[in-house]
Amino acid sequence: MYTVGQLGKRVGLSRSALLYYDQIGLLSPSARSPSGYRLYSEADLRRMERIMTYRDAGLSLDVIGTLLQANDASAPVVLESHLQTVNQEIARLRQQQRVIADLLGDAQVLRKSRSMTKAQWVAILTSTGLDEAGMDRWHMAFETMSPDAHQDFLESLGIPPEEVDSIRAFSRQLAEARKG
Amino acid sequence: MSTSNMTRTQWVELFEATGLDEAMMDRWHSEFERRYPAQHQSFLHWIGLSDDEIRAVRSHSQTN
Numbered sequence: 173m174y175t176v177g178q179l180g181k182r183v184g185l186s187r188s189a190l191l192y193y194d195q196i197g198l199l200s201p202s203a204r205s206p207s208g209y210r211l212y213s214e215a216d217l218r219r220m221e222r223i224m225t226y227r228d229a230g231l232s233l234d235v236i237g238t239l240l241q242a243n244d245a246s247a248p249v250v251l252e253s254h255l256q257t258v259n260q261e262i263a264r265l266r267q268q269q270r271v272i273a274d275l276l277g278d279a280q281v282l283r284k285s286r287s288m289t290k291a292q293w294v295a296i297l298t299s300t301g302l303d304e305a306g307m308d309r310w311h312m313a314f315e316t317m318s319p320d321a322h323q324d325f326l327e328s329l330g331i332p333p334e335e336v337d338s339i340r341a342f343s344r345q346l347a348e349a350r351k352g
Numbered sequence: 353m354s355t356s357n358m359t360r361t362q363w364v365e366l367f368e369a370t371g372l373d374e375a376m377m378d379r380w381h382s383e384f385e386r387r388y389p390a391q392h393q394s395f396l397h398w399i400g401l402s403d404d405e406i407r408a409v410r411s412h413s414q415t416n
Contacts, residue, residue, distance in 0.1 A: 288388065288391050292387070292391070295387065296380060297380070300380040300383055302376075306371060309370045310367075310370040313370050317358075318358055321358045
């Protein structure tokens with residue numbers, strides 16, 4: 173025979189959980205000690221182990237109670253219906269997983285594109301064959317096409333505000349000079 | 353960077369206005385891919401290319 177403490181230790185449940193299971197009629201001890209302490213038999217232990225298995229399967233105590241009372245034939249029906257619930261839950265979690273991954277993907281894209289430096293951009297443009305005059309033209313065209321995007325782009329390369337201002341002013345001067 | 357994103361077309365226009373011809377733009381992609389592959393991917397995603405388009409541009413850049 174097992175006391176509440178001993179049974180709890182065996183199945184990894186707290187004393188209060190076992191008392192609660194007794195209270196709701198899920199698992200009541202088959203005996204009492206002379207002084208009134210709960211005593212659980214081997215059969216109680218086996219019943220408790222079944223309860224733990226169903227708990228691991230995610231079944232509610234309510235459903236577990238029904239299962240323990242039911243005959244063996246009805247168990248598969250209950251379990252199958254629960255399996256369907258679990259499958260739906262998994263589908264819902266997959267959906268959440270996708271949304272989270274998309275959100276993180278966007279954040280990562282932003283971080284990575286921001287992680288390009290001025291020196292890296294210049295290196296690419298240089299090896300493309302753009303000389304200094306070419307880069308000036310690039311800034312000028314950028315400033316003319318979309319001043320806001322130009323500003324954002326320069327900021328994204330980590331260029332300090334004063335330098336961004338002077339690059340943009342210079343780009344505008346070039347554009348003016350070209351027009352005039 | 354999100355508020356005033358330029359599209360792919362605008363980037364191409366920008367390079368054209370700078371005076372880059374198509375061969376130079378190809379070279380630009382190849383250099384980008386060779387030096388900073390992850391950033392190249394991010395850049396293409398950022399300017400709104402689909403995954404398929406990104407794959408196509410990047411594999412073209414690798415063979416150049």
